[in-house]
Amino acid sequence: MLDIKFVVENKEFVKEQLSHRGGKYPVDKAVDLELKRRAILGEVEVLKAKRNADSEKIAQMKRAKEDASSIIAEMQKLGEEIKLLDSRLSEVEQELRSTILSIPNIPHKSLPVGKDDSANVVVRKHGEPTKFDFEPKPHWELGEALKIFDWPRSGKITGTRFTVYRGLGARLERAVISFMLDTHIFDNGYFEIYPPYMVNRASMTGTGQLPKFEEDAFAVKNTDYFLVPTAEVPVTNLHRDEVLDAADLPIKYCSYTACFRAEAGSAGRDTRGLIRQHQFNKVELVKFANPENSYEELEKLTNDAEKILQKLGLPYQVSMLSTGDVGFSSAKTYDIEVWMPSYNKYVEISSCSNFEDYQARRANIRFKDGKGSKPKFVHTLNGSGLAVGRTVAAIIENFQNADGSVTVPEALRKYMYVDVIK
């Protein structure tokens, strides 16, 4: 959420910056509500100050055994007024909160301005699209032939957009998870977290999945819990309502979880293979950074995620998202896109974002620079490091052989114990 004080003082600037995202946001309404809130607050606080003073008087009179009944009668009226104003105040506050929550983050000034992904800018490429001297097959065909994926049965036991992995397929998925975690822990210096797969509503709100995107999440019946759509939610919320020590920043966490997404509104898209699933595995990178250097940390985090593809030998490119494509809570996002032969294009495999203080304000995550200083909001960042299923798909497609077997990338062999999947 944006800083309402900043919005009030820079209303036109905020409106202009948000206009680059496309869409309309209730900035004027938020400002009006905030001014109204301050007016009521001023009024009610004067009355409360009087109540506190008069209560003191009553107490003194009672102690002196004097009659206080007339002043008590007056206080009854005062109490009514306070109650009325208080309830108006909380109404305004609630409305303000829901209004401000529906306003997205301000895009960083470095972003290309544009209405959608066509304005995204490729900032670097690594490797060349894989060339084959035979007709390459998509991973879903290869995987079914190798009997490492079983979609008829995943459909039977659960439904569409779920996958049963078998044998070396299951091992490959697990190997990729371990390889990613080990790289981030031992090469990149992240601290591993293994969190719950269910989180409460406050956590979902803290990172911005709620209230706006409730239909994208799986809610657990008869509870107020949600299946995690990404490890970003539990891991960022670890420090919700905390004041961190500046000396500990940046805090760097990596975390493997399964992720659950309803994929509402994606009907008909990527219906085959591993690309778009209701349940998928992901290793996530999360950072809590000092605002002074959060953009350097974003570059590093993106590089850390890229390292996975480099070590695997998969060709990829990195795009900077335009103002119209950048996510709701994000100020700046790099997408890492891996070459996917079956799509004949680069496909998103990681999204690395700096949320600045947008999530931190929602989730109330602050830091303090020594004893006397005031707590300030941290900057939160995260990125996939990487999406496991899509990595597996990219490995199968890019390392396929003419006979339908798949060569295991060098970096994974110590986890796979075999050199070829056949």
Add this chain to the structure above:
RNA sequence: GGAGAAGUACCCAAGAGGUCGAAGGGGCUCCCCUGCUAAGGGAGUAGUACGGGAAACUGUAGCGCGGGUUCAAAUCCCGCCUUCUCCGCCA
């Protein structure tokens, strides 16, 4: 899931309608004393959020969270959450 108990500041803990934003200890900071050290004496010690003010300063909130009763709530009532103990079930 059932039954009990508890949640007060950095920590422990007292407080059971007004004299309480909160006794007392520990810790921490500063000072004094003792040639170092140990010990002793004194002083200070909510942080925060939201207002007003150029500032000094000042108002409001705040005793797990949310409601209620009352002129007045840490204190009484209701709901919830968390932790602990016992029982049940269980990987």
